[in-house]
Amino acid sequence: MAKVEQIPRNCFAWLLLALIAVIIPHGLRLPVWESIALVLVLTWRVQLYRGVWTYPNRLVKTVLTIGSAVGLFLQYGTLYGLDPMVALLMISIMLKALEMNKKRDVIVVIFLGFFTTSTQFLFSQTVFAFLYALLCLALLVAAQISLYQERQLSEMAEAFPMAGKIVLQSIPVMLILFLLFPRVGSLWAVPLPQSDATTGISDSMSPGDFSKLSKNGGKAFTASFDGDIPAHRDLYWRGLVLSHFDGRTWSPNRWGSYPGGELVDWVDSATSKKADWRSWAVPVGNPVDYEIILEPTHQPWLFSLPLAELNHDETGITRNYTWIKKGGVSQRFRYRVESDLSYEMARNLPPWLRQLELQLPDDFNPRTVATARQWAQEESSTEALISRFLNFITREFTYTLEPPLLGEHTVDEFLWQSQRGFCEHFASSFVIFMRAAGVPARVVTGYQGGEKIEDFLQVSQADAHAWAEVWIRDRGWVRVDPTSAVAPSRIESGIRSVFPRSVNNPLSMEAYTHISLLNELRKQIDIWDYNWQRWVLNYNKDNQVGLLEKIFGRVSAWHAGATMVFGVALIIGLITAYYWWQTRPRPLPPGLAEFSKFCKKFKNSGVERHTGEGSRDFAKRASSKFPQHKDAIEEITRLFERGVYAEDFEALKELKVKVKRFSLK
Incomplete structure (x- = not known):
């Protein structure tokens, strides 16, 4: 070769x-x-x-x-x-x-x-x-x-x-193109296969699902509030509503159609029109405004605090007040939310919907069903029945990430035998108990709490949580969290207050929160990632228009294009000038410069100084070619050697005069 x-x-x-x-x-x-x-x-x-x-x-x-x-x-x-x-x-x-x-x-x-x-x-x-x-x-x-x-x-x-x-x-050029090149949307918004949705809350819940999710760790989303962050006990990030139970697994109702209108009310920012049924929920105070950056889940549902309002054209709200996004969340999704933590839902439950929210599979959990019906007859109100159930689990039950396995009658075994479980055990058993007592109830999955890092709140998969909603006459759907009765510190302070080392995934930095140095490093990484997401990945067309308006006062494609071309040309010019300056010819010392001028006077006469040739050797060749100038050539050579090697400044001055006067003519 x-x-x-x-x-x-x-x-x-x-x-x-x-x-x-x-x-x-x-x-x-x-x-x-x-x-x-x-x-x-x-x-x-x-x-x-x-x-x-x-x-x-x-x-x-x-x-x-x-x-x-x-x-x-x-x-x-x-x-x-x-x-x-x-x-x-x-x-x-x-x-x-x-x-x-x-x-x-x-x-x-x-x-x-x-x-x-x-x-x-x-x-x-x-x-x-x-x-x-x-x-x-x-x-x-x-x-x-x-x-x-x-x-x-x-x-x-x-x-x-x-x-x-x-x-x-290349980075300055990249920055100019990033800031000024027309935004055409993210090149990375490629829907990933559903099989890749390995983190986050799924569309079903079985015993042990949430404890596994909590142990795996990982970031779910971040939230930044316009004002103060609400108390930890109020941070119920509502996600998916599960109403169907097959004896072991909870899942959403599979709606073929919804009587009385569409199932989803999609946001239309152009008209701001809302479905009539959305007026059933009435805020009564405690509003909060915030922004969420949701990690990719490859699922359609979004997370928010109660009674949320979004103004994003790709989103919609379902009849059970679940917010969803068209096409699912295949990349980080940023959206603003307005929520009211206190609200009322003054509306009677339609008979067909009441029947759906009372559904129970036949021949499952007989002891729970019988006990629920007995308690319902003994108590005077739904509130009293709820209070009795919560008092019961407060006295005897244990909150744990590693509950025992349950058999066919999961709720019977949990309530009357093991009495050890995680949030999904408490929420599931409570909803089934209420339904058996004739009270409409459903499971809600999402997250509870979060960790405050600087000025934003980070919600982890370890904060995954399940709770219940119960229909109470004249009040509508009311949140009831049975976990708060068994482990109140879980709701008041977060899961780490109960299980300091709940995450056991060695690939998650949350598994090392007990090591102060690694925990601080984790927080710093989260801060960098959060700011990167806000200011870089979310730099969209609106942000670009705002930047151009600040620079030019008005948006103009000509101004933007000219600025981009000028900026790139300026950077390339500066880099070129820098390299030219580094490689430019260096000026010769005075003595060498004068002797170089002297040598050039012989160039056109056939006597050219060779590379590396000494001054005396050159003088000897020049004198042999021009013997009539031998004395002048030898004099100039002696002055050069005295000026350069002996550092005789007077000789340098005389050399300059002699070289200027010397001529072969």
């Missing part, structure tokens, strides 16, 4: 590091077999470069290509979609790296690496994902620089500082 086509060792080392860095963020999403295949390909590439193994022949490459495609198809069932396409990209870049043996192959792999780096943002848009992407870019640029440097492996460290400088120089 020609030397010009050989891949330098330091280039190969940087490219290997870059490929590993690019693949790491996707490691947990790739099939296990593909991860193993990538390691084997990297090993083959290293051994090949060492000369131990040989390049794969055409048959081997064909088998690897077809085998990878078949493996991906069997893994995902299709080659279309986000996950299979990213996996295909991963295996493609590694197979290309395996066969590369010329510089142009390296260029192809490097540009594939640039593209692959951008796919990280399809799954994560945090500030740390951005910083990691900059690192990947720097490694790829270092490989590209090394491709054209014939240096040894021991000198490979020189490429990375240069690459880092190039990446840093």
Whole structure:
């Protein structure tokens, strides 16, 4: 192979590091077999470069290509979609790296690496994902620089500082384009497969679901209030209403149609028209305004405090006062909310809806049903029945993240045998008890509480909670939280007041809150991520218009375009000027400058001073060519040597005069 086509060792080392860095963020999403295949390909590439193994022949490459495609198809069932396409990209870049043996192959792999780096943002848009992407870019640029440097492996460290400088120089241009280029929506708003919805509250609830969610940890959303943050006991973040029970699992009612109008009232900011049934709920005080940044859940429902109002055209409210978003929350979603923590719902429950909210499966939990009916006859009101149930569980029950397993009659076993459970056990048993007593009731899932960090509230998956809503005549739906009777500190101070180390997921920093240094680091990371989300990821068209109005006083495409072009040109010009200044010719010392002028007078006469030629050697050649000027040439040479080497300033002055007067004519 020609030397010009050989891949330098330091280039190969940087490219290997870059490929590993690019693949790491996707490691947990790739099939296990593909991860193993990538390691084997990297090993083959290293051994090949060492000369131990040989390049794969055409048959081997064909088998690897077809085998990878078949493996991906069997893994995902299709080659279309986000996950299979990213996996295909991963295996493609590694197979290309395996066969590369010329510089142009390296260029192809490097540009594939640039593209692959951008796919990280399809799954994560945090500030740390951005910083990691900059690192990947720097490694790829270092490989590209090394491709054209014939240096040894021991000198490979020189490429990375240069690459880092190039990446840093591109950031001002990136900022100008980010601020002024027309906003066309997020490029990363790609709906992920439903199977990826592994965090957050699902559309069903079975015993143990919420305790598992709490143990896994992870951020659910952040909320920033315009005023003071409400008391912890008032922070019930309402999410999904579960009304159907099959004996073990709670799920929403599957509405085919809703009598008397549409099930969902979608927001229309152009008309601000609301459905009549929304007037059933009347605020009676304690309003709060706040903003929520919800983490991706790949589910449609949103979370808010009670009696919420949103003004976002992609959202709507259902008849059970659940807010939802069209298309689901596939990326972080920011929305403003107005809530009233105190309200009344003065409306009679329609008979058909009353029947739905009294539904119970046949032949389940017989002891609970019999006891509920007996207590209903003994108590004079729904309020008294609720109070009796809460007093009962207050005396005998234990709040725990690790309750015993329950059998067929889950509520009977929980209420009359184990008496140990988490929020879903208390909410579920209470609702079933109320329904058996003839009182409409339903389960509500969401979050309760949150952790105050600086000026915002962060709600974690550990704050996942379930409570009940009971229909009381002349009051409507009233929240009742049986957990507050068993573990009041859970509601007043949060789950960490009951279980300081409730999160046991080693990949979640919430598992290390008992270590003060790591806990402070976690909070600082959350602060950075929150500000990144507010000021960078949520920089939309409205924010851009506001910025342009501040700069120009009015929005104009011409002003924005001219500013963008001028800003980019200015930055490029400054960088060019900086490098020109660094590489500009340095002025010669006075003596050398004068002697250089003297030598140039002989250039057109065929006597040119050679590179590295001494002054005396040049004078000897010049004198032999022009013997009539021998004395003047020797005099100027002596003055030059005295002025430069003996630092005789008088000689330098005389040298300048002699050189100026000297002429070959």
